[in-house]
Amino acid sequence: MFVCYLFLQAFSINFFGEFGDKSQLATIGLAADENPFGVVLGGVVAQLVCTTAAVIGGKSLASQISERIVALSGGMLFIIFGIQSFLTSVDA
Numbered sequence: 001m002f003v004c005y006l007f008l009q010a011f012s013i014n015f016f017g018e019f020g021d022k023s024q025l026a027t028i029g030l031a032a033d034e035n036p037f038g039v040v041l042g043g044v045v046a047q048l049v050c051t052t053a054a055v056i057g058g059k060s061l062a063s064q065i066s067e068r069i070v071a072l073s074g075g076m077l078f079i080i081f082g083i084q085s086f087l088t089s090v091d092a
Contacts (some may be wrong), residue, residue, distance in 0.1 A: 014051070 018024060031039040061070070 014047075 027043055028038060
């Protein structure tokens, strides 16, 4: 049961996080001109490599830095990028 829940959680995070992003739109454009099988294969392998790197990197990072520090750092970065984005859109 735990593996099924973990699978659904990881699937949902990746599916909804990637749905409609720039890489998906680029893949749609590539599939319009190229062999769909090659596009699917390339996309799956690329996602596999990226996810594997994220899991390995996250696992090793978790052994060295607390989850609280990672969450606070991520939150602060989002706030900084949000302020910067707001300020540049106001100037435009």
